[in-house]
Structure formats: structure tokens, C-alpha cells
Amino acid sequence: MKRLTRAALALAATLSLGQALGVTRGGQMVYGRYADSQFLDPVLNDSNLDIWILTNLYDTLLQPTADGKRVQPGLASRYVVSKDGLTMTLTLRPNIKFADGSPITSADVKWNLDRARNPDNGAWNNLIESIASVAASGNTVTITLKHPDPVLPSALAAFNTAIMPQKLFDAAPGKNDAEKAKAFAEKPIGSGPFVLSEWKRGSYMVLKRNPYYWKKGEDGKALPYLDTLRFEILPDDNTRILKLQAGELQGAEFIPLSRVAELKANPKLNMMLFPSTQVNQIAMNTRPKLKDGTANPLTDVRVRQALNYAVNRPALIQLVTFGNGKPMKSLMSSATPLFDKGQKGYTYDLDKAKALLAAAGFKNGFDVTTMATSGSANDLTLTTALQQMWGAVGVRLKIEQIDSATKVARRTAGDFQMNTGGWTDDLADPSEVTGYFATKGETDAAHTGFSDPTIEKLFPQSQREIDKTKRAAIYKQIQTIYSNAAPIIFLYETPYPVALAKNVKGFYQIPLGYNVFEKTSIEK
Amino acid sequence: MHTSYILRRLLQIIPLFLAVMVLVFVLVHLIPGDPVSAILGDRATPERVARANRQLGLDKPLIVQFGLFVNQLLHGNLGESINLKVPVLRLMLDRLPITLFLDVYAAVLGVLMAVPLAVLAAVRRNTWVDGVIRAVFQVGLSLPVFYVGLQLLTLLGARLGWFPIGGYGVTFGDHLYHLFLPALTLGLNLAAVLVRTLRNSVIEVLTAEYVDFARAKGLRSRVIMTRHVLRNALIATVTLLGLNIGGLIGGAVITETVFAIPGVGKLMVDAIFGRDYPVVQGLTLTFAVLVSLVFLATDLIHARLDPRAELS
Secondary structure (H helix, E strand, O other): OHHHHHHHHHHHHHHHHHHHHOOOOOOEEEEEEOOOOOOOOOOOOOOHHHHHHHHHHOEOOEEEOOOOOOEEEOOEEEEEEOOOOOEEEEEEOOOOEOOOOOEOOHHHHHHHHHHHHOOOOOOOHHHHOOEEEEEEEOOEEEEEEOOOOOOHHHHOOOHHHOEOOHHHHHHOOOOOHHHHHHHHHHOOOOOOOEEEEEEEOOOEEEEEEOOOOOOEOOOOOEOOOOOEEEEEEOOOHHHHHHHHHOOOOOEEOOOOHHHHHHHHOOOOEEEEEEOOOOEEEEEEOOOOEOOOOOEOHHHOHHHHHHHHHOOOHHHHHHHHHOOOOEEOOOOOOOOOOOOOOOOOOOOOOHHHHHHHHHHOOOOOOOEEEEEEEOOOHHHHHHHHHHHHHHHOOOOEEEEEEEOHHHHHHHHHOOOOOEEEEEEOOOOOOOHHHHHHHHOOOOOHHHHOOOOOHHHHHHHHHHOOOOOHHHHHHHHHHHHHHHHHHOOEEEEEEOOEEEEEEOOEEOOEEOOOOOEEOOOOEEOO | OOHHHHHHHHHHHHHHHHHHHHHHHHHHHHOOOOHHHHHHHHHOOHHHHHHHHHHHOOOOOHHHHHHHHHHHHHOOOOOEOOOOOOEHHHHHHHHHHHHHHHHHHHHHHHHHHHHHHHHHHHHOOOOHHHHHHHHHHHHHHHOOHHHHHHHHHHHHHHHOOOOOOOOOOOOHHHHHHHOHHHHHHHHHHHHHHHHHHHHHHHHHHHOOHHHHHHHHHOOOHHHHHHHHHHHHHHHHHHHHHHHHHHHHHHHOHHHHHHOOOOOHHHHHHHHHHOOOHHHHHHHHHHHHHHHHHHHHHHHHHHHHHOOOOOOO
């Protein structure tokens, strides 16, 4: 009897342990996206619509960690950087295969890296412009650098250095790389957890599990857990939510922040707010004269600081993000590596704002115009709220609602005074966001015309500094200078809102936006 | 039957086609913003923009671009989408049938609702029945399409679960089932327009002498209604229906967005926002031809119903 009890207990324990470890394999997940992908080539793609799902189809040598702050091994099981920082040696995992079963060789890697760094290809080649040459031998890839590059590991974990099979790409019809890419991207073969099986543009995309995927799940067998992943394209927010509530979807992205509270209260759903690198700001034209020749008050740093002090961020966060955001305290999000926790950001201080405006000679305020994206409810709420807040210090804000293509064109031409905008990092590194917002670079500090001599000196240094502590110190300094100079109105950080059915486990979106489905399962 | 007339009308489409072609090309290129900055967005450096423009041939003078566009058209090629990197023709062949299906479906539902109700309202004119029918459709006419669509979705789709929310299915039966709510949404709007006109014409015809005469002959009222009244009352309505179907082709945009139907309406909006010139041009030209054809068909049916109408 006693023995029997013990056996039963042991059996029960084993079973419950099995359950704890067990994860349901198979099945299909239907996921509602707000828009379809455009072009599934890692090098020539252009938008987040592609970037955020490319990693499900293609693998990279390294991968960003789930917190988006560091890198971990990918197709390469390890990498070593030489002491002088001029050589990186990567070792490929043994016996890795593309989704068609053919082996991934170091020659494939060399070809992909050479393609990705070719300035004639796409918009992202500058992420790895430090590469001088790539050599392949056996399962080793050796990268020689023009200069030490602390960003390289992150770049090798980003979509544009994904590895494709050279043989299949070359076999695609077309005269040149661009044409072959078009043909190949119709039915791409990579080595990511999934492989594209059907794509009806603007309607749906079906991904099937890649039987050759190298990563193992909790049960020791190959990932992914799902058999099929189906993306339904549902541009209307309400439709996505209705379909989710009706059980026709198991997940839906871009839930409007106004509906987060409602969906949180729904017992059938898990309303997720994934940490993101998303920041929302208003860029200011800092040039002394506007395009039409009139004087620009925003050229005075005191005016820009005053406007920042006159923003009631907690109120904005309630109004625009329905309490789902937090104040932006640096030019980069708090989820970006080397974000300086010591940054204070701007507090709400009307007296300080008034004093600064008076000192700048605008005691009675001035007129200023901002561009806002037409049709965007967020932009409208945001700018009308700012209208009131700045009205308190005598600044009269005019709102120009413009469609986004025109907005981009006017911003590039420097033909604006203020411009609403958002940003998400693509790299697990602060260099991308800093290069864009804080340096003259090629974009003229996010088209604001802002330039600071110290930052211009510090930034190139940071791009070659491989000592982590020293690099962090440089970034701390850049963030402080930038905050004081305030070429932008610092607004708020927002998360990625994704609603999932209760039985969906293991899905996550990393702060860089990538949607990770490799460990997603649907529990019975 | 009027072959020369039809031929003439078809030939008239050619100059229209040319005019639309020039107009669309000029207009699309005149709006500020270009595909490259629309695609590259936030991170576009002037250097990258220039390179992309060169690759897409957008750095050439407008007149050269127009020449290339016309040359392509003459070869039966509508070009390739800049954003999606797929031939425009293929995108259209994929999506146009869906929109056409939806529009025809909506027209059928609209007519099925409008005709009996309009006749009923006319026969019972100035009674409460007439009042209710007119009031309901008046409200229907003033409610925005997206609102009606969302309400139908919420009630019949999400709450009662009778219809799927969005999508359009695979087989013909599937299409009928999936597209019922969106077609009903559009159909209600169409019916609202039709009921008013049709009711008035039915009343007008009912008071005509030949109807009195038919009654005097002792014909049954059902026969009078179908053979004499409706046939004459429908003339104005057919024209109106034709005009509205023309509008539906371009106007399905909102319905397609709300119901997630991958038709040309949604494609057009995306293309305009993305400044995807080839897609905008190709779609506009196709719309122009389609609408001309619908108008031609309307005129022919009109002539059939009303022998007095001269096709000249």
C-alpha cells in the first residue's frame, strides 16, 4: 500500500513536471497586422513593415537579445574581436541548413555581407561600412575592418545582414541584383524559424515551420512550435479588435492605446505592452531663417528650452497615450543601450519657461507653426494639447495637417518650423538614433539644422571606441549636451501594444520592434 | 442592335483615355512628396534619396518620364509598383475582380431592397408605411458608410457571430458569405438613393392616363405594376444606378478598409499615400475605362427600356 502511494506520488510528480516542461506543438496562429509587408529582401527593403517580420524568414549571424540591448549567438556560435579591434572572426554552427535543406556555408555568409555593404544596394549599407573585406574558409568567416567598430556586432544582428542562399539567389531570373532580388523575394528561402508558403498581397501571408531550423525548444526538439503562422492584413483598428474578440485571430498588433484599458479588462485576452525603443518628439527647425526668409525664433536655444519647460508631459501622456507612456528624458529611449539613467529631462515649469522667453526677447510670445500628419488622431490630440499648454506662455501654435509624403518632402527641404515624429531603433546600439538626431551627418540632425561642435567631435570617437566604459561616458556627455540644446521637444516613450488570445504563449516583440514567433505556441 | 453607336462610343473612350493619362500623370507628379522619401521616411539622407531616385528613373525630366510611361503603355505594360516591386497589371488582376464582385453584389442587394420598398411606398403613399420607408432610408443616406459598416460588423459579426469579420473567402459561395456585410453596407446606401427616385417615378406613372386605361381594361394590378408602371418608372432609376455603380468602383475604399477586403480601393489609397506613381496611374486609367463602359451599358439599357431615347 505504502509502496503504491509512493509510486503514485512519483508518477504524479513526473506528470506535473512533464506538464511544466511541456509545450504544445503544432497548430496555426492567425495574427492580424495593420498593413502588409512590401518587399521581403533583407538588403533592399525599406520599411518597418518588412523589417519587423524579416527575422522570421531569415537568420542573422548574431541576434539581438530579448531586451534588445545586447547581442547573442545566431548562425555564428561565437565571435572573437582582435585586440586592435581590426579583425572579427566568426565561427558558424556545424550542420546548419537553409529552409530547402541545403547547407549554409561560410561562402554564403561572405556573399551576403558583401552584398549588404555594397553602396549600390539599398539604404542600410552604411550600418556595416566599417568592413574592409570578408574572407571565408571552412566554417570560419573573417571580417577585416577599416577601423575598430563597436557597432559591428549589433549590425550583424540586424535584418540587413541576414543570410540568404547565394546559389538560389543567383538562380533567380533577372539581369542584375535588383531584378534577382525581386524574383527571389517573391518566394524567399532563408534559414529563419519559418518559410513563406503563400502570399496574397494586401490580404494574407502564410508562413510554414522551417523543418531545418537549428534552434531547439524547451522539449529538446527543433523550434518553432507552431506549424503555421498566418498573417491577416487588417488595416482598420476596429476590425482587428473585433476579429480578435470573435476568436478569428489569436493576436493583433497596433492596438490603439485608447483601447488598451478595455482589452486589459477582457478575460479572454492578454493585452501586452512590450517595452520599445519608440520615442515621440517634435523636431524643430533651428536655422536662423525659415525657407520663406522670415526670422525663426526657434533658432534661440532659450526659446527651445522654454517650449520644453512649458510641456506638461504627464497630462500629454494621459491625453494621447491614455496613460501608457512615460516621459522622454534623452534623445534616445530608456530601452536603448547606453541610455544615461542620470538624464533629468524637462520638467513642467511655467515660470522658468516665461523667464527664458523674456530673456530671449519674446515676453509677449510669438507665432509658430507645426506640421501634423493628417488623419492621425494622435497628432491632432497632441498638437491641440500643446496649443493650450504653450498658450499659457504666450506662444501661439498653428497646426498644419499634411499627408505624410508631403511632410517628409518638406522636412527634407527644411521647409518647416516644427514637425511631429516618432522613432524606433533598428540596432541594439545607440549610434543609429544618435547619428540621426544629434549629428549633422547626412540628415542634418533629423533635418533640424542643429549642430554642436562637441557632439560632432564626440560622435565619430564613439563609433570607434571599443572600451565599453569609455564609450558609455561619451554617450552620457552627448545626451547631456543634446538635452540642453533641445533641438526637439522631448515628449514621451510608448510601448508596442499587442493583444493576444489567452492561450497564446511565448510570443514577444523586442524593443527594436522585431516580432518573434519562434517560441510561440497555442496551448490547448 | 445599334452596332455603329456602340462602336462610336467605344472609340470615344480613346481620347478620354489619352486625356486622363496626361491629367493623371501631371497631377500625380505635381503633388509634393515623392515615392522615395515616402518609402525611406525618417532615415532618408539626401544621398540615399538621390541614389534611389536615380535607380527609379525619377531624376529624369518630367517630359522624359512621361514619354517612358506612354511607351510602356503602348507595349501593354502598366509599369511596376515602386513600393511593392510587383507589376501593376498583376496587382490589378489580383484585386479588381474582388472590387467588381463587391460592387455588383452591392448593386444587386441595393436593387432588391429598393424596388419592392419603393413600389410599396408609392402604392401606399402618404400613409405610415410610406413615411417609415422614407424615414429609414433618409437616415440611411445621411449615415456615413464606415459607421453603418462598423455597426453591422459589431452586431451581426462580433455579437451574433452570423457573419465573418473581414476577408473575402476562397470559393464563390465563400465570397457571397464573406462579402455579405460589406455589400449590404454599400447596398443600403445605394438603396437609399434609389428608393427616393423610384418612389417618385412610380407615383408619377401611377397617375398617368395609360395606367388608368389599363385599369379600365380590367388588367390585374400586379400586371399593371410590372408591365406598365415599373417598366416606365425604372428608366430614371437605371440611369441613376449606372451613375452610382460608376461611383462605387472608386468609392469602395472605406468599405474595403473597414472590412479588410483587398480590393483596388484600398490599393489606390495606399498608392496615393506612398506616391506610388505607376499604381496610381494604372488604376486611374482602368477606372476611367470601366466607368465609361458602365455608362455605355447604362445608356444601352436605358434605350432598351425607353424606345423614345435616341442613340445618337
